[in-house]
Amino acid sequence: MTSSGDTGPAPGPSTLARVRLLDRTVLSLGAVSFVADLSSELVYPIFPLFITVVLGAPVAVLGLIEGLAEATASLTRYPFGRWSDTSTKRKPFVLFGYGLSALGKLLLALALVWPVGLAARFVDRAGKGMRTAPRDALLAARVHDRDRGLAFGLHRSLDTLGAVLGPLVALLLLHVGMSYRWIFAVAVIPGVISVLVIVKYVREQAPQSSARARAGLRLPHSPAFRWLLVGSLIFAAGNSTNTFILLKASSVGFGYTGVILVYVLYNLTYAGGSLPFGSLSDRIGQFPVVIGGFVVFALVYAGFAAAKSAALVAVLFAAYGVYIAATEGTSKALISRAAPDQERASAMGFYDTAVGVATFVASTLGGVLWSTVGPWATFAYGAACAAAAAAVMLAARGVVARAGANGSRA
Numbered sequence: 001m002t003s004s005g006d007t008g009p010a011p012g013p014s015t016l017a018r019v020r021l022l023d024r025t026v027l028s029l030g031a032v033s034f035v036a037d038l039s040s041e042l043v044y045p046i047f048p049l050f051i052t053v054v055l056g057a058p059v060a061v062l063g064l065i066e067g068l069a070e071a072t073a074s075l076t077r078y079p080f081g082r083w084s085d086t087s088t089k090r091k092p093f094v095l096f097g098y099g100l101s102a103l104g105k106l107l108l109a110l111a112l113v114w115p116v117g118l119a120a121r122f123v124d125r126a127g128k129g130m131r132t133a134p135r136d137a138l139l140a141a142r143v144h145d146r147d148r149g150l151a152f153g154l155h156r157s158l159d160t161l162g163a164v165l166g167p168l169v170a171l172l173l174l175h176v177g178m179s180y181r182w183i184f185a186v187a188v189i190p191g192v193i194s195v196l197v198i199v200k201y202v203r204e205q206a207p208q209s210s211a212r213a214r215a216g217l218r219l220p221h222s223p224a225f226r227w228l229l230v231g232s233l234i235f236a237a238g239n240s241t242n243t244f245i246l247l248k249a250s251s252v253g254f255g256y257t258g259v260i261l262v263y264v265l266y267n268l269t270y271a272g273g274s275l276p277f278g279s280l281s282d283r284i285g286q287f288p289v290v291i292g293g294f295v296v297f298a299l300v301y302a303g304f305a306a307a308k309s310a311a312l313v314a315v316l317f318a319a320y321g322v323y324i325a326a327t328e329g330t331s332k333a334l335i336s337r338a339a340p341d342q343e344r345a346s347a348m349g350f351y352d353t354a355v356g357v358a359t360f361v362a363s364t365l366g367g368v369l370w371s372t373v374g375p376w377a378t379f380a381y382g383a384a385c386a387a388a389a390a391a392v393m394l395a396a397r398g399v400v401a402r403a404g405a406n407g408s409r410a
Contacts, residue, residue: 015279018150023142026151028201029094029135033159035190035197036098040124041166042173042187043105045260050108050117050180057114065114067360069121074356076129081137081349085342090138091204097131098198100124102191109184133349140336140344141205146282148336149289152329153278160271162190167260220347222338227396228290228331229351231389235294236358238301238385240366244378245304245320251375253310262317269321270328277326278333286334287397291390293326298386305379 013021051057051065084093104124111117136152143151173183219226242263249259281289300323303316332348339347362382369377 015150015275018147018279019154019275022147022151022154024201025142025203026139026154028197029139030155030158032098032194032197032202033155034162036101036194037159037162038166038169039105039162039187039190039194040101041163042170042190043108043166043184045167045170046174046180046183047108047117047121050184051114054180055111055114055117057117061114065118065121068118069125070356071360072122073125073128074353074360076126076353077133077356078346078349078353080130081133081345081347081352084134084137084345084349088342089204090134090141090345091198091202093134094131094138094202095195095198097127097129097135098191098194100127100130102188102195103127105184105187105191109181109188132352133345136332136336136348137341137345138202138204140333141341142203145337148333149278149281149286149330150275151278152333152336153275153281156274156278156325156329157271160267160274164264164267164271167264171257171260219350220339220343223396223400224287225335225338225347225351227393227400228334228338229354231290231294231393231396232331232351232355233358234392235297235386235389236355237362238382239297239359239362240378240382241359241363243363244366244370244375245317247370248304248307248375248379249310249313249317252308252313254313258310262314265314266317266321269318270325271321273322273325274329278329281330281333285397286330286337287393287400289326289330290334291393291397293323293330294386294390294393296326297323298383298390301379301383301386305376305383 048062051062057065080093080097084090101124104120104122104127107120107123108117111120139151139155140148170183173186178186219229246259246263249262254262277289277293296319300316300320303312303319307313307316331351335348335351336344362385366378366381369381
């Protein structure tokens, strides 16, 4: 397991044939993410209305809750990843992380005042922060180096299929007259199922190296990891919250249902593209696929800046899913190849936390640009950052190749 992800072509069996050969734990973690994201996306579209209409909180409080929730999910990933490495355990973090998220849905169903809603979101997002890096490290440990992109692509695909079904199920339940509280209670069920699957089917193995991770912040020495981090931070500095593209959809004439449906369209493209792009990255390398994703993002955001018709915005939502399908799982595969086994969760957690902080800054700046200059400025700035990140990653590919054998750890 020494390559960083910029490997050469490797002809072999078809993508589906390779999927069938994956370890049962890898497949089980994909199933876990599917049902857990179904649970989360049942809640996400109606949570703002529940907080502001049912519990009577002002919109400013809603912003506070969501800001704290996302900050919690981002800032806790590195500490829990580091803890997982120093303890040499993965499964307990994954199990309790998904368990906390299920508990958060239950707390929402029982909430009578908005502070309980805040607590529920905090518990939910703390669970996400706890599980993400250890889960990714566990997944990487259970798959051969040549199939890393495939495994992470499959995981992203199944996760996003849950995100597709969740809002549709929520719309259906609302249509038949189910209350918000009962929808939250229904969301607990797939959350509990995810925990049961982990208990029964997910298996952990001892790290390949007997060395424990050292205390303190240490980044992998791999040039591939460091360049990916630099490029991703430049990209994240312009990658503001998806709320802005949803507002764009609303501004060109989409109603509440239409906004949800174009969001579902984005997730469908994301789900459909993740596995093929992950498999492709195993054959041609992670860097080219990530670069391509950044270029797509730049073009899509430039399109959002100029779009004035609902039809064009719908096309852009579909194309937007291509960007994240090409970059999300592929980046994780590259990091998993670049970091040693005993420090893999730390590397993944640090990457996620750093990118999460940069995205928070981007969202804040995007809101300022939207209000003071105009919506086009938010998208133009994002497009510029993505183009700059693609250029950095293109240069990085050559640097990594020169650093050692197709981007090996250095």
